[in-house]
Amino acid sequence: MRVAILASGNGSNFEALAHQFQAGLLPGELIFVFSDHHNAYVLERARRLNVCAFSFEVKEFANKAAYEKALLQLLQEQEIDLIVLAGYMRIIGQTLLSHYSNRILNIHPSLLPSFPGLHGIKDAYEYGVKVTGVTVHLVDDGVDTGPIIAQEPVMILPEDSLESLEEKIHQTEHRLYPKVLRDVLLQSDKNKSKGE
Ligand code: GRF
Numbered sequence: 001m002r003v004a005i006l007a008s009g010n011g012s013n014f015e016a017l018a019h020q021f022q023a024g025l026l027p028g029e030l031i032f033v034f035s036d037h038h039n040a041y042v043l044e045r046a047r048r049l050n051v052c053a054f055s056f057e058v059k060e061f062a063n064k065a066a067y068e069k070a071l072l073q074l075l076q077e078q079e080i081d082l083i084v085l086a087g088y089m090r091i092i093g094q095t096l097l098s099h100y101s102n103r104i105l106n107i108h109p110s111l112l113p114s115f116p117g118l119h120g121i122k123d124a125y126e127y128g129v130k131v132t133g134v135t136v137h138l139v140d141d142g143v144d145t146g147p148i149i150a151q152e153p154v155m156i157l158p159e160d161s162l163e164s165l166e167e168k169i170h171q172t173e174h175r176l177y178p179k180v181l182r183d184v185l186l187q188s189d190k191n192k193s194k195g196e
Contacts, residue, residue, distance in 0.1 A: 011042025
């Protein structure tokens, strides 16, 4: 299975996954990382880890559909089987969804369906819930709404600050995402050999 990671910013999840690919712990190949921002820190991490990287920005195209068409072309040229979103801050449009239906994974920093959207950690912290967590799910045409594949809870303790909670969530993400991706890749390999 040929995998591409899409990320918009920091890229700590990308790095956690790249380490696992490079250590031979994931049954697939990380082909490239793509960012929709030329100056995203994830691209710096990719250089450091020797992972092939591409970037282009929506503003370089006539509209969002044209941007997504170019992205689809890149994915197809590189024969990507599975797309892994890791902090990719755009809604996936129909162009990508129709070609990669059930083949796009996302990670979200809350226990969905609670606290979807851009500020999953902060929203849970400010609401005052005692348990939040991390969700890995398939992407559909909603915002953080696709079928859930895995979840892991994270306790919010009285002494937690927003910063300490963020730290715990990210640590959980970096452990959970590779584990789930491994299962998804193994399952896809099985399906492939059965001809599904
Ligand atoms: C993560 O919290 C992820 O759950 C969310 O965006 C954040 C990306 O962090 N979708 P990073 O760029 O991987 O450090």
